[in-house]
Amino acid sequence: MIRALAIKELREIGWIVAIALAVYMVAVAAVASTAVEGGLQSVPGLDWVMYKLFQLGLYRCLPFVHGDFEGAFVIISVVLALVLGFRQSAGEAQGDTFGFLLHRPLSRRTILLTKLTLGVGLLWAASATAILVLAWWAATPGSHPSPFEWSMTYPIWKMWSTIPVVYLGAFLSGLRQASWRGTRLVPLAAIALPALIASMMPMWWFFSLPLSALTAVLLAVSILWIGETRDFS
Amino acid sequence: MDHVIKTRKLTKYYGAKCVVNMLDLQIPRGCVYGFLGRNGTGKSTTIKMLLGLVHPTRGSSSLLGEDSSSLSADARRRIAYLAEGHPIYRWMTIGDAVKFTRAFYGQWNQPLLDQILDHFELPAKQKIRRLSNGQRAQVALALAVAPDPELLILDDPTIGLDTVVRRDFLESLIQIIQRKGRTILFSSHILSDVERVADRIGVLSGGVLRVDCPTDHFKRSVRKIVLGFDGEPPEFPACQGLVSSRAVGNDLELVVVDYSEAHQRAAEALDPRSIEVVDLNLEEAFIEYTRGPRRRLPLFAGEEPDDQSIGNQGAA
Numbered sequence: 326m327i328r329a330l331a332i333k334e335l336r337e338i339g340w341i342v343a344i345a346l347a348v349y350m351v352a353v354a355a356v357a358s359t360a361v362e363g364g365l366q367s368v369p370g371l372d373w374v375m376y377k378l379f380q381l382g383l384y385r386c387l388p389f390v391h392g393d394f395e396g397a398f399v400i401i402s403v404v405l406a407l408v409l410g411f412r413q414s415a416g417e418a419q420g421d422t423f424g425f426l427l428h429r430p431l432s433r434r435t436i437l438l439t440k441l442t443l444g445v446g447l448l449w450a451a452s453a454t455a456i457l458v459l460a461w462w463a464a465t466p467g468s469h470p471s472p473f474e475w476s477m478t479y480p481i482w483k484m485w486s487t488i489p490v491v492y493l494g495a496f497l498s499g500l501r502q503a504s505w506r507g508t509r510l511v512p513l514a515a516i517a518l519p520a521l522i523a524s525m526m527p528m529w530w531f532f533s534l535p536l537s538a539l540t541a542v543l544l545a546v547s548i549l550w551i552g553e554t555r556d557f558s
Numbered sequence: 559m560d561h562v563i564k565t566r567k568l569t570k571y572y573g574a575k576c577v578v579n580m581l582d583l584q585i586p587r588g589c590v591y592g593f594l595g596r597n598g599t600g601k602s603t604t605i606k607m608l609l610g611l612v613h614p615t616r617g618s619s620s621l622l623g624e625d626s627s628s629l630s631a632d633a634r635r636r637i638a639y640l641a642e643g644h645p646i647y648r649w650m651t652i653g654d655a656v657k658f659t660r661a662f663y664g665q666w667n668q669p670l671l672d673q674i675l676d677h678f679e680l681p682a683k684q685k686i687r688r689l690s691n692g693q694r695a696q697v698a699l700a701l702a703v704a705p706d707p708e709l710l711i712l713d714d715p716t717i718g719l720d721t722v723v724r725r726d727f728l729e730s731l732i733q734i735i736q737r738k739g740r741t742i743l744f745s746s747h748i749l750s751d752v753e754r755v756a757d758r759i760g761v762l763s764g765g766v767l768r769v770d771c772p773t774d775h776f777k778r779s780v781r782k783i784v785l786g787f788d789g790e791p792p793e794f795p796a797c798q799g800l801v802s803s804r805a806v807g808n809d810l811e812l813v814v815v816d817y818s819e820a821h822q823r824a825a826e827a828l829d830p831r832s833i834e835v836v837d838l839n840l841e842e843a844f845i846e847y848t849r850g851p852r853r854r855l856p857l858f859a860g861e862e863p864d865d866q867s868i869g870n871q872g873a874a
Contacts, residue, residue: 329661333647421645424611428639429662430631557611558603 326431327439334443337416338409342447345405349455352397356388357462388463389477398481402452402488407513409448410495413440418499423557437552441545444496445489452485483529487537490516490523493544501551512547516540560587562709562741563608567617570603570765577603579765580617585743585758592756592773593745596848600765601745602642605713608743609639622709635663638702642713644694646686652697653682656704663705674700674730692723699727703734710734710742716751728754749841763848773840780843783812785825786832795824801847813846 388394417423427433456478463473494516503509519540523533563585570578578600585591595601606612608619610626619626624633646655652675660666675682678696686694695715702710715731716724728751734740746752752759752773759776761769769776780801785791791810794803797820801813810830814821817835825833838846 326662329658333658337647337649420648421641421643422647424606424609424639424641425645425647427611428609428634428637429659430634431662432631554613556606556613558606 326429327435330429330431330436330439331443334413334440335447338412338444338447341408341412342405342451345401345408346451346454348401349398349451350458352394352401353455353459353462356394356459357468387471388459389473389481394459395481395484398452398455399484401455402448402485403491405451406448406488406492407495409444410492410497411499413444414496414499416499427557433552434549437549441493441496441548444492448488448492449485452488456481456485483533484524486534487520487523490520490537490540490544493541493548497544497548497551500548500555502555512544516544561585562587562589563591563619563621563743565604565608565617565619568604568607568614568619569616570600570607570612571615577765578607578614578762581762581765581767583760583767583770585741587741588739589758590742590756591744592752592759593743593762594747594749594752594759594769594844594848595745595762596747599762599848601762602713604762605639605711605743605745609637609711635665635705636708638705638707638710640698640702640710640712640715642717644691644698644715646694646698646701648685648687650686651682652680652684652686652689655686655697655701656682659701660704665706667704667706670706671700671704674703677730678726690723691718692720692727695719695723695727696730699730699734708740710740710744712742712744714745714747716746716748724748724751731755749844753840761844761847768847777838777840777843779815780838780847781814781817782836782838782842782846783814783817783821783825784832784834784836785810785812785828785830786834787828787830791830792828794828797821797824 417426426436429436460475460478462468463477464475491513494513497512498510501509501512503511519536523537523540526532526536561584563583565581565583568578568581568583569576581604593601593604603612607614608621608626610629613627621629622633622636624630629637647658650658656671660668674696678693678700680689680693680697680700686697689697699715702712712731716727719727731742731744732755742755744752744756756773758771759769759773760767761776771779785794787808787810789808791805791808794800794810794812799815799818799821801815803810803812805811810828812821812825822833
């Protein structure tokens with residue numbers, strides 16, 4: 326039963342994750358191909374592309390040292406988290422399929438947890454793939470124009486660990502009922518502060534990670550509670 | 559008697575509006591129950607409360623002996639629910655929908671499902687979004703009955719279907735009903751559909767269950783009495799069984815349940831010019847029973863419509 330539900334979810338959101346993965350790879354390729362002398366920027370006729378990459382902070386960016394790959398990574402990840410969260414919750418309401426789904430002989434908690442596990446799993450897998458591919462390129466001798474240590478990737482992994490909070494906020498916003506769209510987005514607005522604090526505080530293990538984890542747990546509990554108590558009319 | 563569906567003072571408010579009011583309903587095993595009411599009278603809300611999809615403001619309900627608010631997976635397995643509009647994932651093919659639904663049930667009557675899909679000429683590779691409303695209803699019905707449920711709850715299953723498809727759908731439903739021991743709750747506002755399949759009906763009006771009796775009894779009991787007067791008709795005194803009373807020109811139209819000697823005497827006491835007792839079919843009885851006070855339209859008030867009003871009607 327859970328397998329069937331997971332396959333359904335995969336088929337509904339798999340294409341979104343595939344598109345996001347392609348966008349991640351374009352960012353990774355842009356960084357990798359322009360980071361070294363004689364890379365993509367030496368190919369004639371690509372001035373406009375190089376200019377755009379420069380604007381995005383991806384031109385001659387030194388991955389994990391300077392440049393704005395992290396910025397591009399966060400933007401892609403946040404968009405992916407929002408789209409996945411809303412697709413899996415508001416998408417069921419829009420298609421009027423909540424009644425069909427929730428009448429299956431599975432507990433509501435199991436149905437929602439399966440959705441959340443798949444959503445977080447795919448979100449993390451796609452974004453981790455981007456980090457790992459770029460780190461693998463950087464770790465290959467002759468690629469990265471500076472000494473590379475895997476510890477240089479810690480900052481981006483810290484961002485990666487916070488992304489599910491955005492996803493859960495979007496899921497909750499799509500699931501909960503409100504009299505108008507503005508108040509429906511309250512959970513999404515509410516996560517901005519802890520996410521910001523978590524990304525700015527220096528003591529990651531002692532402060533940011535527990536704050537992100539606590540926010541994620543609170544959101545997951547709220548999702549399960551709303552799922553049990555709201556009317557699916 | 560073994561009641562498959564039970565509600566006790568089931569009440570639902572949306573804000574200040576009472577949608578279902580103190581509903582007491584008991585449906586015995588094997589009954590085909592037609593749940594009637596005009597649009598917006600609380601039929602769908604009641605069904606969703608029965609299935610635990612909507613939480614009642616007050617009262618309780620149970621299906622197959624289990625409280626609706628906490629139906630177990632096993633109970634859900636024994637209950638089929640056909641939601642209004644037949645929502646199925648539109649990106650799926652019929653085959654995908656069958657595969658997805660089958661995964662949740664230990665018991666699955668594949669020959670029956672194949673028979674229904676074959677009867678309606680629905681190929682497994684067809685995308686749900688490419689199906690017409692009627693075909694989607696047929697797929698939804700096939701998916702609902704394949705697990706051999708004890709209880710079928712159908713929320714306005716024929717809404718949006720054309721006459722031919724509706725007839726086909728009901729024929730299938732009748733065949734399914736004939737499988738023994740199956741209880742069906744079937745909401746609708748299409749009376750001819752209900753008349754064909756239901757052996758008991760409930761009429762919900764303004765969130766209140768006004769009628770709960772065998773279909774034939776309802777048809778036999780509701781009568782329209784037309785009292786003719788020479789001038790303005792008088793008020794009819796309130797009495798037991800009087801559903802409505804309204805003046806139509808010089809006539810006084812009464813809708814009465816179980817027309818009796820007492821009603822006859824009360825009518826004669828008003829000294830009418832004529833008394834006519836009209837038998838009603840189910841549809842007429844339902845209409846008379848559920849409609850509110852008739853609005854007087856200016857067009858029928860004896861005034862000549864001017865050109866502008868006709869033009870406006872045409873434009874509308």
